[in-house]
Each structure stands twice: as C-alpha cells, then as structure tokens.
Amino acid sequence: MDQLKKGGDLVQVTPSLSWGEDLMVNSYEKGKSPGPGEASYKNYNMGKDGMFWRGVMNKDMVSDMASYSCERTLFWQDANTVPQDKHAPTPEVLAAYAYDRINVPDTKFELKPAAKSTVNLPTWVWSGKGRFQDVKVRAELPHTDLWAETTAKPVSLHLEAGTPDAETYPASGECAINGDGSIGAPYSTGDADRTPPCGVTYLRATDGRPYRLRASVTWEISWTGSGGAGGDLPDGTFESTRDMDVQEIQSVNR
Structure with a gap:
C-alpha cells in the first residue's frame, strides 16, 4: 500500500485512468460519495492529521490475477494508525525490508x-x-x-x-x-x-x-x-x- 498525501499539506495528485478526473474532484474535493458505502472527503482533508493511502499492485506480479485484489482507490487514514486491510504493511513486512x-x-x-x-x-x-x-x-x-x-x-x-x-x-x-x-x-x-x-x-x-x-x-x-x-x-x-x-x-x- 502507498501513502500519498499528508492532510496538512496539499500535494498534487495525478489520478490514474481508472480513477478519472470526475472521481478525484467529486470524491476528494467536493465531498460527493462515488457510491453506496464509499467514503468521500472535502478539500482533500486539508488541516487534518493523517494521510491518504491507496492499495497498489506489485508491478512484478501483473501476471498473477490475485495481485489485482489489493488495488484500492485513495482513502483517508488518521495519523499514527495503520489501515485495517489485509494488504496493509505489518512489522513482518518491515523486518523483511530491513x-x-x-x-x-x-x-x-x-x-x-x-x-x-x-x-x-x-x-x-x-x-x-x-x-x-x-x-x-x-x-x-x-x-x-x-x-x-x-x-x-x-x-x-x-x-x-x-x-x-x-x-x-x-x-x-x-x-x-x-x-x-x-x-x-x-x-x-x-x-x-x-x-x-x-x-x-x-x-x-x-x-x-x-x-x-x-x-x-x-x-x-x-x-x-x-x-x-x-x-x-x-x-x-x-x-x-x-x-x-x-x-x-x-x-x-x-
């Protein structure tokens, strides 16, 4: 999973083709929900303590269809917390990195x-x-x-x-x-x-x-x-x- 933006700092976000400009403007700037149960935000949560995350596919595993299950659009996560997502980083992942x-x-x-x-x-x-x-x-x-x-x-x-x-x-x-x-x-x-x-x-x-x-x-x-x-x-x-x-x-x- 990627961290994309801290709420206190506006960062230019370039949407992928799958997101589309309308989704970025409506869901993250204007606060319009893209669908039932989908989160929405106003003005990219500027001033709040946290950051946007997203799920991304491992580029080396594009041939593995199961890898597509980790893709996820931008969502907000409060500071000093980790998403409750099976693909979120864990201490074991960081240990392997180290x-x-x-x-x-x-x-x-x-x-x-x-x-x-x-x-x-x-x-x-x-x-x-x-x-x-x-x-x-x-x-x-x-x-x-x-x-x-x-x-x-x-x-x-x-x-x-x-x-x-x-x-x-x-x-x-x-x-x-x-x-x-x-x-x-x-x-x-x-x-x-x-x-x-x-x-x-x-x-x-x-x-x-x-x-x-x-x-x-x-x-x-x-x-x-x-x-x-x-x-x-x-x-x-x-x-x-x-x-x-x-x-x-x-x-x-x-």
Missing part, C-alpha cells in the same frame, strides 16, 4: 605465516578488535507506530584447511567471536611453537598447487517489532579464502 539491507563487514582475517607455512608448525588466524559486532537495521513506516529492527549477530568463524592433511584449532574449526568483536589472538614473537586459539597446522607440504584456506563467518539474524512482534530470519554465512603454500624443512639429527 533484512534485505543488512550490510555485514567483509570476512577479513590475518595470518602468520601470511602465505607460506611449514609442515607441523601452526599457522595463526585472527581478526582485530571491533570488526565482528552486532549489526542492526531499523525500518519504520512514517506517520505510523509501525517499525521493525533486525539484528545480525556474528556467531563464529569456521576454518577449512583445504586438505584433510591438517589440524585446526579448535579441533572443530569453530573459532568463537570474542567479546570485543575480535577472533583468535594476534601472533607475537615467540609464539611459533604455541597452539593458537584459532589456526591450522598443515601435516603435508604442497606439491606446486597451494591449499585453499577458507574462513567463513556465520551471522544469526533475528528481529523485533512494534506490538511485541519478533522472530528469527535466515542466517547468513560469508566467507573469504587464502592460498597457502606449505613447505617441509629437512633436518639432520646426529
């Missing part, structure tokens, strides 16, 4: 070693503070009390080494999101032989073709809305990959 506009940060991560690892030595994986935090999008319908807010919450980063000849840390490959929005811990000098909170150890060297290390972050998405409405929406998973060359260092024991 869901489509969620923009989560790219799945970027740091590595040490950055591109060439060594057999049996851990590769550290981490992301800095504040990168992975809740993302909220709120949708409101102007001049009504209708609203919905979606929240995308990062759950974990999942590591896939790109080969079965590897071990991940943790063993599940699921690195938790820390309270400060970071993942894992940065590599520091002297950490080469330590087990990282998030990382991978390759057990076999590459043979000219790099392993593809894949990291994906899952976002759980929920929503709340006016009137106590709310629920869950489909999760989103976003990934990034790195090519990893793994070398084997030979040593001689005497």
Whole structure:
C-alpha cells in the first residue's frame, strides 16, 4: 500500500485512468460519495492529521490475477494508525525490508605465516578488535507506530584447511567471536611453537598447487517489532579464502 498525501499539506495528485478526473474532484474535493458505502472527503482533508493511502499492485506480479485484489482507490487514514486491510504493511513486512539491507563487514582475517607455512608448525588466524559486532537495521513506516529492527549477530568463524592433511584449532574449526568483536589472538614473537586459539597446522607440504584456506563467518539474524512482534530470519554465512603454500624443512639429527 502507498501513502500519498499528508492532510496538512496539499500535494498534487495525478489520478490514474481508472480513477478519472470526475472521481478525484467529486470524491476528494467536493465531498460527493462515488457510491453506496464509499467514503468521500472535502478539500482533500486539508488541516487534518493523517494521510491518504491507496492499495497498489506489485508491478512484478501483473501476471498473477490475485495481485489485482489489493488495488484500492485513495482513502483517508488518521495519523499514527495503520489501515485495517489485509494488504496493509505489518512489522513482518518491515523486518523483511530491513533484512534485505543488512550490510555485514567483509570476512577479513590475518595470518602468520601470511602465505607460506611449514609442515607441523601452526599457522595463526585472527581478526582485530571491533570488526565482528552486532549489526542492526531499523525500518519504520512514517506517520505510523509501525517499525521493525533486525539484528545480525556474528556467531563464529569456521576454518577449512583445504586438505584433510591438517589440524585446526579448535579441533572443530569453530573459532568463537570474542567479546570485543575480535577472533583468535594476534601472533607475537615467540609464539611459533604455541597452539593458537584459532589456526591450522598443515601435516603435508604442497606439491606446486597451494591449499585453499577458507574462513567463513556465520551471522544469526533475528528481529523485533512494534506490538511485541519478533522472530528469527535466515542466517547468513560469508566467507573469504587464502592460498597457502606449505613447505617441509629437512633436518639432520646426529
């Protein structure tokens, strides 16, 4: 449904061919009812707090005859209210609108070693503070009390080494999101032989073709809305990959 005009402000309304000039002048300016049970208005309700609405068909569904049932001529709705119409917007509709506009940060991560690892030595994986935090999008319908807010919450980063000849840390490959929005811990000098909170150890060297290390972050998405409405929406998973060359260092024991 469309909002067309706020009563306090006169807006030029161009009638469609189905309405006709007579209908617009008689029903909305002169207050003459177009038929039994049909509403009429004087001078477009100027000075009243509210706006005219109308039902419109989804332009992408013109082949669906059922979509024509939502068409409706202009009618008045008082401010801060929503029409009692099965086609009127709902918090669920606004939640879907907000869901489509969620923009989560790219799945970027740091590595040490950055591109060439060594057999049996851990590769550290981490992301800095504040990168992975809740993302909220709120949708409101102007001049009504209708609203919905979606929240995308990062759950974990999942590591896939790109080969079965590897071990991940943790063993599940699921690195938790820390309270400060970071993942894992940065590599520091002297950490080469330590087990990282998030990382991978390759057990076999590459043979000219790099392993593809894949990291994906899952976002759980929920929503709340006016009137106590709310629920869950489909999760989103976003990934990034790195090519990893793994070398084997030979040593001689005497």
